Amino acid sequence: MDGLLNGFNYVLGLGPTVIIPIxxxxxxxxFGVKPAKAFKSAITIGIGFVGVNLVVGLLSSELGTAAQQMVDRFGFQLTVIDVGWPAAASAAFASPVAPLMIVLILAVNLIMLVFNWTRILNIDIWNFHHFIAAAALAYIGTGNLWVSCFVGLVMEVYVLWFSDKFAPLIQEFYGLEGVALTTGSSVAYATIGMPIAWLISKIPGLNKVEISPDTIQEKFGIFGEPMIMGLIIGIVLGLLAGYDPGMAFKLGVSLAAVLLLMPRMVKILMEGLIPISEAAQEFAQRKWGDREIFIGLDAALAIGHPANISAGLILVPITLFIAVILPGNKMLPFGDLATIPFYVAYVSASRKGNILHTVLAGTLMMAIGLYIATNFAPAHTELLAGLDSVKGLGSQMSSFDTGGNILKWLAYYLAEFLNNLF
Incomplete structure (x- = not known):
């Protein structure tokens, strides 16, 4: 098991630009693709992920710095620190349950695919950390390896079911043919956010308000173009962070670049993926008749849509504000603020890009996430024990990605219930 874990961690360390093409x-x-065509497609997809990661890195670094400045400027006093998803992911892969979970996650997906319980072949190996984290947290709470692995796999099965069910919606809205978004945090927040957004769309008055990139561009011309929207949102966020006008404009240009470049990077990735997707469909039809196969990938592919990222960026200052005013909340948002566009990916698609409905639903989503993250802080802090990267950040640590994730939270308490039951 140690050898398996070391080997897997080595491969993970190479990043998606190596893992995904292989x-x-x-x-x-x-699936029967000729070697030359398969190799070309794999490298094209790798190049696409290089571009996607560069743009996501730009978003995270620029927005993360601005978020820190907002926190410092307004002097928020909260006792639980949001350390962000990288720390939680690293701790998950270093946990005792990780080697066994890696094998079980792959096996469960293949079994579900063969028996037609899912149409998804999940190759988003890096994001296995969501299922491993659910098991690792359960193991902290119960000390029972098998119960912990079971609840982690329950989360995987749910994520595959949810991603499968809403794959057509994602494919149509984001133009991701043959793709399903299997990121555990995106599905968790969608589980909360999509019903809330649906209810908002039924409220008299609000149900007639349509604020989308198309309607904004129709009414405001150039100011409704995605990159100009990114520029304006970036400048406003910079000013809220206390930047001088020049630095605020710099942040605006960076976010404008994200909105302009991300769709182009995704387009490159899709050029490589389409031949594989077509081969997968042909393979499925030969083996199983009239069946489809979707490729499970990271929700990063969705954040470049102007409606999605606009809603996500608007939610950054809103999340900081509600963190301060919510009675009982103890978590200071920080590390995961830049990942909010991931959390609203499904919600934005379900509302057909209506930014207002997505922001309103997202506000309630983040409020619920704050309460869950506060409740989950003791277990989350124990999960991170021993990580050098979080030493000195505070006595209590959590995150939106793992600590505020309702699926991991439910898995934790399900494990406690099962452990006491048996």
Whole structure:
């Protein structure tokens, strides 16, 4: 198991730009794609992920700095620190349950695919950390390896079911043919946010308000174009962070670049993925008749849509504000603020890009996430024990990605219930 974990961690350390092309090449060969075409598609997808990661890195670094400045400027006093998803992911892969969970996650997906319980082949290996974290937290609470692994796999099955059910919605709205978004945090927040957004869309008055990139562009011309929207939102966030006009404009240009470049990077990735997706459909029809296969990938592919990222960026200062005024909340948002566009990916698609409905639903989502993260802080802090990257950040640590994740929170208490039951 130690050898498996070390090998897996080495591969993970190479990043998605290596992992995904290798996985795509092997899958393409299984589906009967000629080696030369499979290799070209795999490398094209790798290049696409290089571009996606560069743009996501730009968003995270620029927005993360601005968020820190907002926190410092307004002097928020909250005792639980949001350390962000990277720390939680690292702790998950270093946990005792990780080696066994890696094998079980792959096996469960293949079994579900063979028996037609899902149409998704999840190759988003890096995001296995969500299922492993659910099991690792349960293991902290119960000390029972098998119960902990069971609840982690329950989360995987739910994520695959949810992603499968809403794959057509995602494919149509984001233009991601043959793709399902299997990121655990995106599905968790969608589980809360999509019903809330649906209810908001039924409120008299609000149900007639349509604020989308298309309607904004129609009414405001150039100011409704995605990159100009990014520029304006970035400048406003910079001013809220206390930047001088020059630095605020710099942040605006960076966020404008994200909105302009991300769709182009995704387009490159999709050029490589389409031949594999077509081969997968042909393979499924040969083996199982009239069936489809979707490729499970990271929700990063969705954040470049102007409606999604606009809603996500608007929610950054809103999340900071509600964190201060919510009675009983103890978590200071910080590390995961830049990932809010991931959390609203499904919600934005379900509301057909209506930014107002997405922001309103997102506000309630983040409020619920804050309460869950506060409740989950003791277990989350124990999960992070021993990580050098979080030493000195505070006595209590949590995050939106793991601590505020309702699926991991439910898995934790389900494990406690099962452990006491048996």
């Amino acid at each position: 996985a795509i090449f092997l899958i393409a060969m299984i």
